[in-house]
Amino acid sequence: MLEDAGLQALREAARLSPDNLPLRRHLAEQLLAKGYLADAEAEFRAALVLAPKDPDITAGLAEAFVRQSAHSAALSVLEPFLATPGYPPRMGVLAARALLGEGDTGRAGHRYHEAVSRDPSVADPELAARLTAPPPPPPAAPAHAAPAYATPADAPSGAEVEKSKQTFADVAGMEAVKESLRVKLLLPIQQPELFAAYGKRAGGGVLLYGPPGAGKTHLARAAAGELGAAFVNVGLADILDMYVGSSERNLRATFDLARRNRPCVLFFDEVDALAARRSDMRQAHTRQLVNQFLAELDGVDQSANEGVLVLAATNAPWYIDVAFRRPGRFDQLVFVPPPDAAARAAILRILCRDKPLAEMDFDAVAKVTDHYVGADLKGLVDRAVEVKLQQSISAGRPIPMTTGDLLAAAQGVRPTAVREWLATARNYVLHANESGAWDELMPWIKGKW
Template sequence: MDDATLSSLKAAFAASPDNGPLLALLLRAHLTRGEVPAARELLGTRAPEHLPEQDRHVGAQVLLASGEARRALLFCQGSTAEQALWAARAHLALEELDAARASYQRAVTANTTLEDMDLRARLFARVVEPQPSRGGPRLKVISNDDTTAEDVARAVAPPLPPLTFADVGGLDEVKRQVTRRIIQPFQKPSLFERFRRKAGGGILLYGPPGCGKTLLARATAGECKAQFFNVVISDVLDMYIGESERKLHALFEKARQSTPSVLFFDELEALAAKRQYSREASSGKLVSQFLTEMDGFAQTNSGVLVLGATNTPWAIDPAFRRPGRFDRTFFVPPPDAPARRDILQLALKGRPQEANLDLDFIVQRTQGFSGADLSHVVETASDLAIERSLDAGTESPLRDEDLKAALREVKPTVLEWLTTARNYARYANEGGQYDEVLSFLQAHGKS
């Protein structure tokens, strides 16, 4: 605000000193110009009631900048989110941390655009007393003679919250097959023992990237009420001869000791690639070790379910496909229309959104989108809503135009995979292993 405008407004205020909105405008102008003493002089001894409630936090801001934190709290007694935020700053200045934290949480809950990471860091910082060093630095020597429990723990990703099939959109046929062949043997062990069928075994999930293979594996473990071990492939592979095989054996041993359990290998081709194409003998030995562990000759694998997921099933060594290993193979296709609606609803769940979003419009225009692509549409739309909220200074929910704008930006990512899979399904379909892919391509006119 320039000097002439400011002088005119101050003259108008002198003529009507009870004009609360004009007082708030002048206080903001002085604060913007860095003129805190002028703003404090203008506020004088006026009570909070001289300002409209939505502007009383401006009075608190002036007083806090003037070092009067206790009096600033008088202007923060209302119900607005801005008052709660400035109350948090005033309490912090008075070293009243509990009250400051409560006020900050109340402000951010009411209006997420008021979140202030610097203020949060000051409110919730922890003071750690440094421990005196004894004897100087100590070196840790790692031996490669054996695989320790720490090696096994490192090869398993940190546990994630359990999921169920309700958290996985679509894939109804795959869920039905998994329930019948995998989950029920865990839930009805006596019946299956009568027919000499054991719980566990091996399942291979394959399909385009982003279509829910990993999510389905986690949900399967949740439905089985089994311990889930998500194997980190990069931590299994080791540069030292024999170490990769030893780690793989240790992982299976841990799973056998924790039954019922699920061992999940994502990007399975990294450990189970075709041996005839391997240039290194160590790769062939790792595949042989994997096959031996799955056969369970030394120890039974009863109660251990081995789940593998891959985008390139044609790269897996055929020895893994025989009965007793990955004898059950499920194709996880891109979602159909009902599944796309389910995925969109799951992705939108818990986000601020307008009522009755036109999801039919999005569903009809996303054929060939993976589940990850659909989630990306929602994430992109959320970015637009967040940007609008920050511009407006208040939370603005997701709108139809956000989803439509995101749809113009996000492109499907499964088309390249489908082109490659079509060639294998046509010309390398030994034993009908890719019949499900052919059926999908024919049903969607991509054959």
């Protein structure tokens, strides 16, 4: 219950005239000024319904959140404006306060000093003192050595930087795909002087698409290993969060992690769940996650993502928002097809190379495994190994695996989802390809149908 008579009169006036935006905004500002933070939050929310993109109302709501220590909510409402050049400096200071409240002193200092440099009147001496205070000493290091790539405190749970031991030599077949990745991603870092002469920066985004199990994740790891770069494998659980605003911050922290460990391959699996078409989304916070993803791909400046190679994989590229295919984002689409017979034979050789073998005819097995992808072939080999292990246990010695063992296992293993994927892809190629986005699929689909 408000004890201030003037505020009570303003609230009654707003109740009688709920669509009066100036009146509702004035009431919210007065409530905020006098410390009625929860009431101010409610009034700012009501005002935003009348003027959803008003920066002053948004800043007022963010301040109400900050003063209630709801730092996550404050950053969530500010982020759409902060992603736009020339945002109001007051918002930069509010973002700095929220970031500091979350323990992110580095980014808080960047936001604060950038805002004050554009408008000195928004300076907050108390906040500035907290930003320049020396950090507390770090805790004593444990007796065992830390890994070469540690996950920083602001990285989302589960996001880790690793060194891939795989290279393109460990990827059977797919020579055209590997060559495409070399030209589009690896050479700008391996030969920076040559590419710099043409104004080409090291970095960028490539979208790998194709049926499930075709080896998209394997290719991403191999690209990192080929380059000797750090590798960050991002799953949906590392980004998506039930609380509004948390998913966006997890995404931002993941990009910051990659930027600190450049050169780095940042890989998003099942990216269609993070980059779906905004027109298909019912909830505003899911659309905001797409906006945040687009902003991170663009970077805060021209060189923000230099040395960060962003790879993404999807089985359903047609569901991804078209804005992601704009130049500078995932403008390079690379089709990863199911392996052909020669590639299937090569995959089988790799899968069997550390097992006791008789003389093998992998080409014969490849001929009877049409439409099998790498995951299917691994299942086939695992089944043959299980049978051979039972025989070896009975015999008391390792019995070499034969071609017949693999052929027998193939009778009980069926390709998983390639046929269904082909049917869906065919519909898009033949009936929804006005932009030419799926021209690369056309000869492959026609050759299979």
